Each structure stands twice: as C-alpha cells, then as structure tokens.
Amino acid sequence: MGTNILHEGMSKASGTAKVLDWLNKHGIKPELFSVFGDSTSDLDIGKELLRQNLNFRFVFVGEKVPDNVPFEVIQPSEKFDKGTLEYLNSLK
Amino acid sequence: MSEQEVRESTPHQSEFDGGSFTIDFLADTPSGFEFKTRNSLRRRQGKYPPGTPLPISDEQIEKVKAGMIREVATAKKKAGIAGAKPSEITPEQRTSYMDAFRASQKVGLRNVAEQGNVLSADTVFVPFPFWRNINKPEESVESLEMANFVATALILRTADNKLVVQHRSTANTLYRDIPGASVAGQFDKPKGTPVRHGTLPEITTDSIKENVIKEMEEEIGLLPQDIHDVRITGLATDKVAIHNEFLLFANAKLTAEEIERKAGENAARQNKGEYDFDEKFFVIKGDSDSIRKLLTEVKCPLPSTHTAAFVAAWYSQLLGQTTPEEAKLELKTLEEGIKRNYQEIDLIVHASHPEMRGFDPEKTPQDQGLPDILSELKRTGLVEEKDQGKEAEQMVQNAWMFDVDGVLNNPENKTNIKQEIVDQLAKRLEAGEPVVFVTGRASDWFVKWILTPLEQRISDKKMLAHFFLSAEFGNVSVFFENGELKKQVDGKNAVPQDITSEARRVTESEFSGIMSVNDAQTFFSTEIKDGVAFDRFKPRKNR
Numbered sequence: 001m002g003t004n005i006l007h008e009g010m011s012k013a014s015g016t017a018k019v020l021d022w023l024n025k026h027g028i029k030p031e032l033f034s035v036f037g038d039s040t041s042d043l044d045i046g047k048e049l050l051r052q053n054l055n056f057r058f059v060f061v062g063e064k065v066p067d068n069v070p071f072e073v074i075q076p077s078e079k080f081d082k083g084t085l086e087y088l089n090s091l092k
Numbered sequence: 093m094s095e096q097e098v099r100e101s102t103p104h105q106s107e108f109d110g111g112s113f114t115i116d117f118l119a120d121t122p123s124g125f126e127f128k129t130r131n132s133l134r135r136r137q138g139k140y141p142p143g144t145p146l147p148i149s150d151e152q153i154e155k156v157k158a159g160m161i162r163e164v165a166t167a168k169k170k171a172g173i174a175g176a177k178p179s180e181i182t183p184e185q186r187t188s189y190m191d192a193f194r195a196s197q198k199v200g201l202r203n204v205a206e207q208g209n210v211l212s213a214d215t216v217f218v219p220f221p222f223w224r225n226i227n228k229p230e231e232s233v234e235s236l237e238m239a240n241f242v243a244t245a246l247i248l249r250t251a252d253n254k255l256v257v258q259h260r261s262t263a264n265t266l267y268r269d270i271p272g273a274s275v276a277g278q279f280d281k282p283k284g285t286p287v288r289h290g291t292l293p294e295i296t297t298d299s300i301k302e303n304v305i306k307e308m309e310e311e312i313g314l315l316p317q318d319i320h321d322v323r324i325t326g327l328a329t330d331k332v333a334i335h336n337e338f339l340l341f342a343n344a345k346l347t348a349e350e351i352e353r354k355a356g357e358n359a360a361r362q363n364k365g366e367y368d369f370d371e372k373f374f375v376i377k378g379d380s381d382s383i384r385k386l387l388t389e390v391k392c393p394l395p396s397t398h399t400a401a402f403v404a405a406w407y408s409q410l411l412g413q414t415t416p417e418e419a420k421l422e423l424k425t426l427e428e429g430i431k432r433n434y435q436e437i438d439l440i441v442h443a444s445h446p447e448m449r450g451f452d453p454e455k456t457p458q459d460q461g462l463p464d465i466l467s468e469l470k471r472t473g474l475v476e477e478k479d480q481g482k483e484a485e486q487m488v489q490n491a492w493m494f495d496v497d498g499v500l501n502n503p504e505n506k507t508n509i510k511q512e513i514v515d516q517l518a519k520r521l522e523a524g525e526p527v528v529f530v531t532g533r534a535s536d537w538f539v540k541w542i543l544t545p546l547e548q549r550i551s552d553k554k555m556l557a558h559f560f561l562s563a564e565f566g567n568v569s570v571f572f573e574n575g576e577l578k579k580q581v582d583g584k585n586a587v588p589q590d591i592t593s594e595a596r597r598v599t600e601s602e603f604s605g606i607m608s609v610n611d612a613q614t615f616f617s618t619e620i621k622d623g624v625a626f627d628r629f630k631p632r633k634n635r
Contacts, residue, residue, distance in 0.1 A: 002607070002619030004532055005595055007585040010565040010615065012495070014585075015530040018566035019493065027372055028526055028558070029356070030491035038498035045493060045530055061499055080502045081513055084494075088516045 012037075012044035013051075020052060031055060036084050038062030046071050059087050106329075108403060108423065111431040113396035115339070117206050117327040118404060122412050124323030124341070125211045127297045132287035133202065133216040137237070147234035152225055159221025167192035196220045197281040198241035199295060201336050204327060211327060215295045217281050227333045241278065242327075242336040244304040245398050247405035248274035248319065249341070250348045254375040255405075257386065258311070259465055260395075269456040269574075271390065271465055273398040274373070277307035279338070300324060300338050312355040312373065319344050325408045328400035333453070337397035339404040348375040376474045380406060380422075385472045388429030392457045392465045393437050399430060437462065456574055492520050496531040497619075500542060506622055507541050514542075518549040521558055528560040534611045535563035535570045535579060543570075543577075567614035586614040 023030070033056035035045050043066065049056045050071055060073045061083030076083040076090075106114035119125050140146055148156070168174045171189035173181050181189075200218040204211060218241040226239035248256040256274035280303065284293030293299075301322050308314050319342045326339040344351060355373065376382045383406045387399055394402070403426060410419045438450030444461025451460060458464055469475045497506060500513050521527050531538065538561055550556060553575050561570040569580045595616040596609050603618075610617040 002610075002617060004618075005587055005591060005616040006565060007587055007615065010567065010585055012530055012532075012565065015532075015562040015566035016493075018562040018569055019528045019530060019560055022528075022560050022562075022569070022571065023491070023526060028488060028491075030488050030526060032489065033491045033493050035493045036499045037495040038503075039495070041532075042495045042499075042530075045495070056493075080498050081500055081510055082502075084499050085510070085512055085516065 012041050013048040016045045016048040020048075020054075032057065034059065036061060036087075038080060038083075040066045043069055059084070061087075107326075108400070108427055109431070110396060110399060110403070110427065111434045112332050113328050113330050113400050115326050115328045115400050115403060116204065117211055118407060119209065119323070119325050120411070120416060121209055122323075122408055123209070124325050124408065125206075125209055125297075125327075127295065127300055127324060127338075128210055128212045129215050129287070129292075129295045130203070130205075130212045131214040132291035132294065133214050134290040135217065137202065137214075137216055146238060147232060148226060148238060149235075152235065155225040156219070156221045159224055160219060163193065163196040163219070163221060167196065194283070195280045198223065199279040199281060199292060200241045201327075202237070204336075211324070215292050217292050220278070223335060227335065229331060229334060231334075236334055240335055242338060243276065243278045243397070244300060244307065244338045244340060245273035245276040245401035246304045246308065246322075246340040246342060247401050248308075248314075248344050248351075249378050249405075250344045250346065250351060250375065252347045253378040254348045255378050255383070255402075256312070256344075256348070256351065256373050256375055258373045269458070269465065270392055270453065271386070271394050271398075273394075273401045275304060275308040275311050276395075276398060276401075277303070277311075279303050297324065301340070304338075304340050312351065313357060314344065314346070314351065314354060318346055318354075323408070325404035326400065328397045328404075330395070330397045332396060335397075337400060339397075339401040341401075341405040341408050351375075374469065374475055378409075380410070382474060384426060384429065385474055387426065388433045389472050390465075390468045390474070391433075391437055391440065391463055392468045393434065393451055393453075393462075395453055396434075403430070459574075488525055490520070491526040491528065492517075494527075494529050496529055496533050496538060496542070503620075504623070509541055509545065511545075514545045514549050517546055521546075521550060521555045522552070524555070524558065526558045526560065528562065530562045530566075532565050532612075532615075532617060533563055534613065534617070535561060535568045536611055538563060539570065539577075564612050564614050581613060583614060587616060592616040 033049055033054060035049070035056055035058045037043065037045060037058065038061045043058075046056060046058045047070065058071060058073050060075050061078070061080055063079060065073050065075060074087065076086040078086045106116045107118040108115035117125070136142070136146070146153075165174065167189050170192040171185050173185050173189060196219065198218045198220055200216045201213040202216060204213040218239060220241075222239040223241050226235050250256065258272045258274060258276070260270050260272045279300070282293050282295070282299050282303070286293055305316050305319075305322070308319070322340060322342040324338055325341045328337045328339055329335070330337065346354070376386060383402055387394070387402055393399075403423075406426070407419060407423055410422060434451075440462055441448050441451050441460045448460065451462070463471070494500060497503060501507070501509055517527050529538065543559075543561070546559075547553075547556065556572045556575075559572060563570060567582050567585055569582070571578055592615070595618070599607050599609055599618045606621055607618045608621050610619060
C-alpha cells in the first residue's frame with residue numbers, strides 16, 4: 001500500500017504494452033496469457049490484453065474483486081502469494 | 093588407392109575465393125554432385141602408428157582431454173545416467189548414451205578429388221574437442237589434419253520462391269546473432285557398420301543428405317516429405333575456423349508462411365546443447381539481386397561457409413537460366429563483392445576494437461561495432477515493409493504475467509519471497525515459457541529480492557532468455573541478452589525532479605514513521621513500511 005506520483009498515462013497498461021512489444025520483437029506468440037494481480041490497478045493489465053485482442057485468464061489474489069470488471073476473474077480461496085501458489089499448484 | 097598414394101594427391105585449386113572461405117568444388121550441373129568414400133581411414137590415418145605421438149602440443153592435448161571428459165559427461169546427462177553405477181544402467185539408457193556420445197564424433201574428409209559430377213574422398217572420424225581446440229589457420233598443417241571435420245549447410249527455396257535465412261541465436265556458441273544458411277550443422281558420425289574396425293561407416297550422397305535433413309527437422313521442424321530435389325552443390329573450406337562444409341540446395345513443397353507455422357510449432361520447446369542451433373528465421377526473395385545484397389551489402393555477416401552455401405545455390409539456379417560461361421562471369425563479380433564486403437566488415441570491427449583483426453563469429457555483431465541483423469535488413473530493403481523487424485513467430489502455449497506486490501509476496505512482509513514461488517517461476521522458464529512481470533516497483537528491488545533467487549534456482553542460464561521485467565510502469569525494462577542482464581530506462585515519461593524532491597521531503601518529514609520512499613528512477617513512489625499494521629496506516633491515510 002502506498003502512493004505514486006506518475007506521469008500522465010503511466011499505469012499497469014503502459015507496463016503491459018512494454019511486455020507485449022518485447023514479445024513481439026522476439027516473435028514470441030503465446031496462445032494464452034495467465035495474469036496474476038491483487039489490486040484495482042492490476043486490472044489494467046487485463047484491459048490492455050483485452051484491447052489488443054489477446055487470449056488471457058486473470059487470477060485475482062487480492063482481498064476483494066472490484067465491481068464491473070470487463071472480463072472474467074478467477075479467485076483462489078487463499079489471498080496474495082498463497083493465492084498465487086494455490087492456483088499455480090492446481091495446474092498440471 | 094592406398095593411404096600413401098592418397099596423401100600424395102595434388103592440391104586442388106579452388107573455384108571461388110571469398111576471402112574468409114573458398115569453394116573448392118562447385119557443381120556445374122543443376123543436379124549437383126554425387127559423393128563416394130574412397131578409403132575409410134583410421135583415426136591416425138596411417139601416419140602415426142599407435143605409440144607414436146600425435147602432431148599436437150601438450151597444451152592442446154590437455155584441452156582436448158578436458159573436452160572429451162565434458163563430452164562424456166554431457167552424453168551421460170542426456171542419457172540420464174550421470175552418477176549411475178554400471179550395474180544400474182538399462183540397455184535403453186546404454187543405447188541412448190551411445191547415440192549421444194556418437195554425436196560428439198564428427199566426419200572428416202581428406203584428399204578430396206573430383207571426377208565428372210562425382211566427389212570422392214577419404215573419410216576419418218574426428219572427435220569434436222579436437223576441432224574445438226585446433227581450428228585456427230596459424231596451427232600446423234599436421235595438427236589441422238587431425239582436427240578438421242566437415243559440416244553441412246542447406247539453402248531452402250520455398251514453394252513461393254523465397255529463401256529461408258536463419259537468424260542465429262544470441263545463445264549460439266559458434267555463430268552469435270547473425271544470419272546464416274537455412275539449415276546447418278556438423279556432420280555427426282552416422283549410424284551403421286564401420287568399413288573396418290576403428291573407421292567410419294561408408295559416407296555416401298545419401299548419408300550427407302540425411303545429416304542435413306536431420307538438422308532441418310531439429311531446427312525448423314520440416315520433415316523429409318516437405319522438401320524435394322535435395323542436391324550437393326559444392327564443398328567449401330572455412331579459412332577462419334578451419335573446417336569443410338558440404339553445400340546443399342533443396343526446394344520446399346511449402347510456402348514461406350507454411351514453413352513459418354511449422355517452425356513456430358517446432359520451437360515450442362526443444363532443449364538444445366550449447367553447440368546446437370536453436371534459431372529463428374526470416375525469408376528473402378529468391379531472386380539474384382536479393383542474394384547479392386545479402387552477401388555483398390549486409391554488414392552483419394553470415395558465417396563464411398554459409399555464404400558459400402548461398403553462392404552455390406545461386407550458381408545452381410543460374411545454371412538453369414544461362415550458359416556456363418555467363419554464369420562463371422557473374423560468379424566472378426559476386427566473388428569480388430563478397431571479398432570486399434568481408435574486408436569492409438573487418439575494417440569496421442578493427443576501427444571499433446583496435447585489438448581485433450577482424451570479425452569474430454563467436455561474438456555478437458553489436459559487441460564488435462557492427463549493426464544488428466534487423467536494422468541491416470531494413471537498410472538493404474531485404475525484407476518487405478510489412479515484415480520488417482519481425483521474425484518467424486515462435487508459438488508458445490502459455491505466457492505467465494505477474495504483478496509483484498501482493499502476488500509474489502504478502503503485503504505485510506514484502507521481502508519474504510517463498511521458495512515455492514521461486515520454484516514455480518523457474519519451472520515455467522525451464523519449460524521455455526515467457527515469465528514476465530508488470531510492476532510499479534523499482535527494478536533494483538526486484539533484482540535483489542526476486543531475480544537473484546530465481547537465477548540461483550535455474551541451472552541452464554539460457555532459460556532466462558524468456559524472462560522480462562517491466563518495472564516503473566514500463567519506464568524501466570530488465571531482460572537477458574547473450575546471457576547478460578540488461579536494463580533499459582525510457583526517460584520520456586519521467587516525472588520532473590522538482591516534484592519528486594518535494595514529495596520526498598513531505599514524506600520524510602511527516603510520515604517517516606509509517607511510510608518509506610522507494611528508489612524509483614522515473615517517478616515518485618512511497619509505500620507503507622514493512623511491519624506497519626494497516627490499522628495504524630489508515631487514519632493517517634484519511635487525513
């Protein structure tokens with residue numbers, strides 16, 4: 001928990017765009033992105049992937065899923081790092 | 093011919109001199125050469141009876157021995173028998189070990205001769221560590237004769253008349269980050285019964301083609317039925333890292349797009365050795381002008397014998413279109429252009445690094461003052477506008493994208509990263525899947541608390557090539573290039589320093605008990621201190 005003073009337009013979406021540029025530059029084309037976040041600002045990652053029409057699943061490990069998320073969200077029973085581990089361990 | 097008679101054969105005049113390579117034999121018919129083994133020689137080639145010393149120095153012997161030990165260890169690891177007692181090894185593991193060890197034994201050619209469209213030579217097996225340690229022109233002729241092996245390089249023409257050019261990986265130990273032949277690889281000792289004890293099986297036209305087809309399957313995932321008209325167009329010699337190269341040319345039954353798709357599926361994970369090629373490719377037009385540009389203008393050079401493969405493929409195409417005399421004249425012009433280009437490349441390297449005499453294929457072009465391959469493709473117009481900067485796609489099933497705080501740790505104890513988390517990240521990187529992070533955090537914090545344990549956990553550092561950190565909301569990128577950690581800061585969206593300084597002053601004077609300032613380079617960031625309960629933080633937050 002904290003406070004950031006950012007240049008206008010900087011967000012998790014701009015961070016995600018950098019990742020997608022890097023993948024594209026290296027010709028890496030994932031069929032599915034698995035995204036892990038715990039806060040409202042992390043939802044911008046999903047929104048950017050949605051905007052770029054990419055296939056993803058969003059795993060939310062924070063306290064409470066915000067309202068009106070424009071995509072489906074998976075919520076493990078555990079929170080934070082334990083939630084991340086719970087989900088990763090559930091995959092084969 | 094006896095071994096003695098073969099050794100006394102007259103040296104052959106090369107047909108093409110590219111400066112750093114020669115094409116010693118160039119097929120004058122579109123159907124190419126046939127190959128026949130004349131004598132299959134023992135390792136000592138009849139020159140050095142058992143008990144007499146080999147013509148290599150004590151220092152070279154030590155390096156070769158160390159290399160042999162590594163090859164045995166690698167083969168054992170591949171077969172899953174590292175550390176196993178002989179009694180614990182199954183017949184299947186033994187076969188797997190023998191196959192893996194056989195791959196470290198290469199085919200060498202001696203006393204090559206041409207008669208009509210038939211090349212013939214004596215053959216000898218060469219343990220790879222000999223060549224790895226004895227391949228420079230300044231070595232003695234006798235020692236090079238013990239170490240010289242032959243490789244195979246194939247140029248592939250697609251069904252829509254384009255040529256496949258590989259982009260050699262930065263992880264490639266022999267040729268880093270440069271363009272190359274469509275497919276290439278060392279000529280491994282083939283399976284089969286030796287001609288006599290201590291010699292190779294008979295090397296034939298088919299076994300040469302089989303070797304390059306095996307490489308093609310490994311590198312770009314094409315199958316034998318995907319290509320036709322495979323022919324041997326020549327035999328070259330690399331004069332920098334001395335070895336021979338069979339030059340081959342083939343037509344694909346697939347278009348460039350279909351090959352890209354197959355290659356992408358193939359790349360979706362193979363774990364290769366340090367001398368194997370794990371590459372991407374691009375395509376150029378198959379016309380003469382494009383080949384000429386690639387070989388005489390691009391300043392990010394091909395390995396010299398891969399250039400030879402393009403020359404031979406180009407000549408093979410020309411033979412079907414013009415008279416042999418005209419083809420020879422054009423060959424001469426190309427020869428001069430290639431020599432000039434390599435000389436210019438060497439001058440650029442020497443100007444940038446005076447201690448270097450010229451280009452070293454084991455270093456990246458950028459490390460030698462040369463442009464990278466993608467910018468050269470743009471400059472010379474070799475790839476179409478729509479494809480610029482983009483290589484064959486590598487399909488992967490999954491990419492893993494993580495926020496950091498509250499996802500990889502608990503917000504109340506942020507530096508306590510569980511080993512299980514690190515293990516999960518490592519597992520996915522080792523599967524060849526991208527593992528990326530999107531965070532507002534400063535990169536130094538991430539490197540200290542997450543990347544360092546991750547690096548320690550991963551034994552094969554090449555697997556870190558799919559790691560990427562987008563820190564400070566994308567203003568800072570951290571990734572691995574040639575196995576080295578790189579950091580790039582994009583300052584155009586940085587917050588002005590007077591604002592960050594004032595924010596820091598306020599935080600440190602009024603909230604120092606509960607808040608700490610992060611070390612972000614491009615914006616201001618403060619967070620609740622580790623160990624401070626949210627209940628204590630909330631009333632101050634609401635002020």
